[in-house]
Amino acid sequence: MNSSDITIRCADALVKILELEDVKFIFGHPGEQILPFYDALKDSNIKHVLMRHEQGAAHAADGYARVSGDFGVCVATAGPGALNLVMGVGTAFKDSIPMIVITGDVESDLKGKNVFQDINVEGVFKPVTLNSFHIENPDDGVLKLKKAIESIKHGKTGPVHLNFPKDVLNEYVDMDLVSEIIRYSTNVASNGIEDAIKIIEKSERPLILAGTGVIWAHAVDKLRDFSKKYKIPVTTTYSARGVLPEDDPLCLGMIGLRGTTAANFAGKNSDVLIAIGCRFSERTKIGIGNADIIHVNLDADVLDGNVMIQSDAGEFLDKIFKIDIINTENWLKELENHKKTYEVKTDYVEIPIKPQRAINEILDASEDSITISDAGTHTTWVTLLKKVLGPSSLIFSGGFGPMGYGLPAAIGASFANPQKRVVLVVGDGGFQMxxxxxxxxxxxxxPILICIINNCCLGIIKQWQDMHYSERFEVELENPDFIELAKAYGIKAERVNAPGEVFKAVENALSLEEPYLIDIMVDKEEGIILPKLSFK
Incomplete structure (x- = not known):
């Protein structure tokens, strides 16, 4: 019998493709229309992680991708299941996180007839994905999945959505399609490379701005080698922190809003900015002056500069590693006069604990851990106080910033790197999402440690109200007893009320190597310096 005579159910083919891609975890929640996929998955060596809400499944796949460096996978059923994924998928889209999103749907002959759970799923997903496909036949579904995987592995990163009607999942395809090789190639414009080299060679104050494209291209070592060989200082975007350890003399830290003094000084005074694998968000632009810009990104839509090169970060660094030696000695000496750390007072002794004191103790006691942050005031303190020594060791949704990201992202991170402890710093508002x-x-x-920064309010919103409105409204929280809540799930927990106790509690929790929750009561009136952005 020829291999072309062998057929396989579409649902089984999808699982087989994911197995061949060495997918280890799928985060999801089953429902009627996706059941053929779950039927195929039950005999697979891929572990399915049953999340309790589809939003959590998408955030967990996101956290897994950021820590592992591989694409994440999340799955849901039709209608409400699919739409519950959208928050997490949108979060991944804003930060260009590679993700395969699979949803089930009503049967093909019922599509568009307003039957139970029928809705235009692709119309909802299209604005928050690289592509959203409605699959009309099994051959198309198998090829679309293979192409989607190749595109996010070798091209622009982000989530790709595939919507499978239940009947299509149950139809059969030739086994040959599963093993068919799909090619995806990227090309570097050689004329752009030569122009970039000429500009760099004439530079006296060059500066590298690294984004997460360096991480997804698996080019961290190449970036470090390039920086060290030519002694070019490095700044990063928020999500790329750690591509060069922040205690390295050539690393100036994060640039832009909340950036270090050294990074923003360098950004304002450099004569050439080599921006690799990043986009120029409004927050990043705050730290950039009038330098000539060499911008490298696979996404042509974000390119902006004097020399724009649509390229994978690794391929670009391979080709540019031939410039004549430049002298940056005077430039580096000038940068030595500027601080590479954030000046934050943390030695408060007051009760209730100042949040920055509590967070500093958490970070001091968990230096070797992966830190996950949620959204809110605590995120700023984590940003300012955390020294990031490796890529993907500080995780936060920078582009979208949804409350509720932290807990499920910590789950994905823990599965991605079980050798590292995961420490979640989360506000009481975001935690309850x-x-x-x-x-x-x-x-x-x-073995995730959850540290709740509990000020019984939506702190950052309260602060905006204090600054711009006459009174506070709907920001006070009547919280449950988080200790009893954790215990109801069988998770050990304790409450901390005083400075100095946080470090001990975190240190003790990490020694136990099991789930743990610490409820840290902090001063509800302590705010942060808010950015000077328009507020309407």
């Missing part, structure tokens, strides 16, 4: 995922942490016995 996705706290149902405590069930996953307990069930899987994930």
């Amino acid at each position: 996705t706290m149902e995922e405590l069930a996953v942490i307990a069930q899987e016995k994930l």
Whole structure:
């Protein structure tokens, strides 16, 4: 019998393709229309992680991708299941996180007839994905999945959505399609490379701005070698922190809003900015002056500069590693006069604890851990106080910043790197957005430490109201007892009320190597210096 005579159910073919791609985890929640896929998955060596909400599944796949460096996978059923994924998929899209998103749908002959759970899923996903496909036949579904995987592995990164009607999942395809090789190539414009080299060679104050494209291209070592060989200082975007350890003499830290003095001085005074794998967000632009810009990115839509090169970061660095030696000695000496750290007072002794004191103690006690942040005031303190020594060791949704990201992202991070402890710093408001995922942490016995910065309010919103409106409204929180909540899930927990106790509690929790929650009561009136952005 020829291989072309062998057929396989579409659902089984999809799982087989994911196995061939060495996918180890899928984060999801089953439902009627996706059941053929789950039927195929039950005999697979891929572990399915049953999240308690589809938003959590998408955030967990996101966290897994950021820490592992591979694409994440999340799955949901039709209608409400699919739409519950959208928040997490949109979060991944804003930060260019590679993700395969698979949803089930009503049967093909019922599509568009307003039957139970029928909705235009692709219309919803299209603005928050690189592509959203409605699959009309099994051959198309198999090829679309293979092409999607190749595109996010070798091209522009981000989520790709595939929507499978239930009947299509049950139809059969030739086994040959599963093993068919799909090619995806990227090309570097050689004329752009030569122009970039000429500009760099004439530079006296060059500066590298590294984004997460360096991480997704697996080019961290290449970037470090290039920086060290030519003694060019490095700044980073938020999500690329750690591509060069922040204690390295050539690393100036993060640029832009909340950036270090050294990074923003360098950005304002450099004569050539080599921007690799990043986009110029409004927050990044705050730290950039009038330098000639060499911008390298696979996404042509974000390119902006004097020399624009649509390229993978690794391929660009391979080709540019031939410039004549430049002298940056005077430039580096000038930069030595500027601080590479953030000046934040943390030695408060007051009760209730100042949040920055509490967060500093958390970070001091968990230096070798992966730190996950959520959204809110605490995120700024983590940004300012955390020294990042390796890529993907500080995780936060920078582009979208949804409350509730942290807990499920910590789950994905823990599966991605079980050798590292994961420490989640989360506000009491954000924690309650996705706290149902405590069930996953307990069930899987994930050694995640959850540190709740509890000020019984939506702190950052309260501060905006104080600054711009006459009174506070709907920001006070009547919180549950988080200790009893954790215990209900079988998770050990304790409450901390005084400075100095946080470090001990974190140190003790990490020694236990099991799930743990610390409820840290902090001063609800302590705010941060808010950015000077327009507020309407």
